[in-house]
Amino acid sequence: MKDELFLRGQKVPMTKEAVRVLALERLSLSDATHLIDVGAGTGSVALEAALRFPDLRVTAIERNPAALELINENRQRLGCRKVDIIAGVAPLPLSDKADAIFIGGSGGHLTDLIDWSLMMLNPGGRLVLTFILLNNLNEALSHLQTCVVSELDCVQLQLSTLTPLGRGHYFKPNNPTYLISCHKEASNV
DSSP: OOGGGSOOOTTOOOOOHHHHHHHHHHHTGGGOSEEEEESOTTSHHHHHHHHHOTTOEEEEEEOOHHHHHHHHHHHHHTTOTTOEEEESOSSOOOSSOEEEEEESOOTTOHHHHHHHHHHHEEEEEEEEEEESOHHHHHHHHHHHTTSSEEEEEEEEEOOEEEEEETTEEEEEEOOOEEEEEEEEOTTOO
16 A cells, blocks of 8 residues: 555654565465554554455554544544554553564563563464664564574665656655564464
8 A cells, every 4th residue: 555545643653665565464464363563653554454354353552642543544544444443552461362463663662562472472473573773673683582483584674765856856765674573483372
């Protein structure tokens, strides 16, 4: 989905289209029944996942009141009412586990969120995290290497967008984004 389809706020983060595409691919949602989106921002990941996979149950967790309003507006605008929006700070208690968890924002509780996510994932479930800060990337990688996960992978995405300048064009660079993906070990309960 194009980024322009989502309403945006000045201080509400959004996972951009190219990053979202790779994140959704790594979440492997075709056989999933439940996705949790932590730090949902505008809701771009949760909403696109719900629209792509109509049988998928999606839970979006967000603490920022402005972001909660945007998620709800985007949900209505896109006709995607089946996404459950939870106003709160993760980690928090949820009634059931998930097959995939996306962490787009950690609120300074990164290792707690990783541990909670691995607890909330079904065996073999997928965890995907995105960051723009190197210290968050390093903290997540260091912590995940001590956890019982498989297929731990990390990529840096550096995108530039064709932008007009005078009579010509140039590629305006975006900040690098780091994407980590892994699976909860299937033998872990």
